[in-house]
Every structure is written in C-alpha cells, then in structure tokens.
Amino acid sequence: MNSRPAFQFYPRDWLNDLDLQGCSLQAQAIMIAFICVTHDSPEYGVLWVAGEKRDPFSDQNFAKKCSKIFRITPKKFQKILRELVDSNVLKQDDEGCIYCARMLRNQALSEVRSAAGKCGGNPYLIKQSTKQNPPPLTTTTFSPSSSSLSSKTPPTTPPSVQEQGGCGRVLSADEEDFIRLYAKYNTKTNKAGLVETLKKRALLGTLDLSCLDALRSKEREDLRIERAREASIQRVKQAEANQKRREVEQQAAEAERQKEGRRVAEKFRAQRLAALAQNGEEGPVTSLSSPVGDDARTVPPAES
Structure with missing residues (x-):
C-alpha cells in the first residue's frame, strides 16, 4: 500500500482538461473520489477494492463492492465509470482493470x-x-x-585505466x-x-x-x-x-x-x-407637395 500521506493537485490542469470538463459534474466528483481511493491502492492509480482488481463492467459483484465505497448504486457507478473511460479520462487495460494514467x-x-x-x-x-x-x-x-x-x-581501478x-x-x-x-x-x-x-x-x-x-x-x-x-x-x-x-x-x-x-x-x-405622370397628361394632377383634402389645389389646364 502507498505510504505517502498526500498527493499533489493541479487546479489549472484540472480546469484545462477538455476531456474531463466535457463530463458531467457527477462524473467529475466521482473522479475526485477515484483519485483518493486509488492513492492508497496496492498499485498506485489502479482501482483495487477488497484486495482485488477486476473489470467493474462485467463483474457485477466487484461493481457492487466499488459502489459501496463511492456511495452510489452499482448501476449508476458503472454508468459514470463508462462515461469517464469513454471520455479518455480513465483508462482500461486488457484485463479490464481501471486506472488513471x-x-x-x-x-x-x-x-x-x-x-x-x-x-x-x-x-x-x-x-x-x-x-x-x-x-x-x-x-x-x-x-x-x-x-x-x-x-x-x-571495482576500483587506477586512474590511468579509467582514462583509457x-x-x-x-x-x-x-x-x-x-x-x-x-x-x-x-x-x-x-x-x-x-x-x-x-x-x-x-x-x-x-x-x-x-x-x-x-x-x-x-x-x-x-x-x-x-x-x-x-x-x-x-x-x-x-x-x-x-x-x-x-x-x-x-x-x-x-x-x-x-x-x-x-x-x-x-x-x-x-x-x-x-x-401619376400618366394621369397628369390626361387631366388635372394633384400637387404632391400639398396635402390631400379640402385644401388640395388643382392646376388648371393651359389655355390654347
């Protein structure tokens, strides 16, 4: 088991990780819990629960044990873990074990x-x-x-031999x-x-x-x-x-x-x-500048 009492956390790297920030807030919370749990694992960064590491997606018993540690239901745990793996935040090896690269x-x-x-x-x-x-x-x-x-x-050798x-x-x-x-x-x-x-x-x-x-x-x-x-x-x-x-x-x-x-x-x-121009040739044209109504003025036709 890891003997280090603490681990370094880089807030800027956490916020700039596009894969992680693309996950849901619940998945990000589970990721924090995953780091804390795997910090004390026999293999640092690898998901060990009850002294064993298995595929949590195919082994329902192992998923149930993990869900108790993360305090969510097994089905919810598998769903969130799948989200983190598919988002390239967590990795899964050939044996199905989950780890943080x-x-x-x-x-x-x-x-x-x-x-x-x-x-x-x-x-x-x-x-x-x-x-x-x-x-x-x-x-x-x-x-x-x-x-x-x-x-x-x-073995100690003369300086001359070492130089040669x-x-x-x-x-x-x-x-x-x-x-x-x-x-x-x-x-x-x-x-x-x-x-x-x-x-x-x-x-x-x-x-x-x-x-x-x-x-x-x-x-x-x-x-x-x-x-x-x-x-x-x-x-x-x-x-x-x-x-x-x-x-x-x-x-x-x-x-x-x-x-x-x-x-x-x-x-x-x-x-x-x-x-309007055509109407003006045929008869009187109402002035466009004057208002239309009782005060409208009519232009008389030109005398011959």
Whole structure:
C-alpha cells in the first residue's frame, strides 16, 4: 500500500482538461473520489477494492463492492465509470482493470527523481566534495514496477585505466537516449551537471540502463496526451470558426434580403410615379407637395 500521506493537485490542469470538463459534474466528483481511493491502492492509480482488481463492467459483484465505497448504486457507478473511460479520462487495460494514467506517470516521475537524488543530489556539492576526497562512482538500479533502488560500487581501478577506458569512446544511441530522458524528467537537479555526470558514467561503462524502457514509455504517453490535447484544441477552434462562418453567412443573407426589399420598394415607387405622370397628361394632377383634402389645389389646364 502507498505510504505517502498526500498527493499533489493541479487546479489549472484540472480546469484545462477538455476531456474531463466535457463530463458531467457527477462524473467529475466521482473522479475526485477515484483519485483518493486509488492513492492508497496496492498499485498506485489502479482501482483495487477488497484486495482485488477486476473489470467493474462485467463483474457485477466487484461493481457492487466499488459502489459501496463511492456511495452510489452499482448501476449508476458503472454508468459514470463508462462515461469517464469513454471520455479518455480513465483508462482500461486488457484485463479490464481501471486506472488513471496521470497518476501512473506521476508515480514513475517520482521514482525517477528519487533515483536521480540517489545518484548524487546537488551537483555543486558533489564538485566541492570531489576536490578533497573523490568518492567511487556507484551504479543505481531502478525498477519501473517497484520503487526499490539498489546501488552497486564498481571495482576500483587506477586512474590511468579509467582514462583509457573512456578515451575516444562514443556513446551508444541507448545511452544518449537515456541521458536525454533522465535529464528531461528530473527537474529538481541542475540539468547540465546531471548530464555531465551521466556522460562520465557512460564513458566509464557504469551507466545502468534498466529504466530506459520506462522512460521511453512515459515519453510516448506524454506525446500521445499532447497530441490528443492539440486535437481537442483544434476541434474547439474549428467549431468556433464554423460558428463564426455561419454568423457571417446569416448577416450576408439578411443584408441581401434588405437589399431585395429596397429594390422592390423602388420598383413600386417608380411604377406609382409613372402612373401619376400618366394621369397628369390626361387631366388635372394633384400637387404632391400639398396635402390631400379640402385644401388640395388643382392646376388648371393651359389655355390654347
């Protein structure tokens, strides 16, 4: 069981998660409860209830146990859990177990940082101590599935032999990838000093690459999440652009209708004026400037 008494919560990430904010408020509340429950699970971030993890959608007994913890009915629990899984907020593995990918990434990052701290801590303090009494280099073994760390001290060799072993040696692609990823996910240590230390270990052949696969998996998952986020942002922008385009089209259609109305009104006015002019040739024409009524004046016909 996890021994950490608390976990970090990022309000900005929570509010900016488009997949999560697209879920109902009840699903968001269940998500908070899910984080709290899986924080103390035997596997961090994985849904364990009563000492077991199963598919809550196919195993009704397991769903009933989960519903008691989340304080809702089994049917409602399955419905909300399905909403979170379909919205890509929670994940489901091949065995049907439900887990939170963000919590697993945070756990792996915590283990990587812990391993980095075991590798030497502050690089400035290391430089000061090595001037007086250079310590032997140690190899740290990191297991992705466990937080246990083990250190091995290589056999001491004369400086001349060590210099010859690293002289002219080119780092392999795996070593360069490990150094890049290790420095990328280790934010509490000076990156330049950490990279320099890891390169020295690689040249001496004491760099342990056991957690390289875990770092690569984490980078792939981060890249997938970033692409999904960019796709969501693109969908929102496209929807806004379509809405704006429809508004412009509606305004243009309204302007065209008004223009057509004015054209029809001008046509009727021209016909009316033509009719009035024709009446004026045949007989007296009432002045358009004078009011129509008892005071209307008639223009007499011209004398021959």
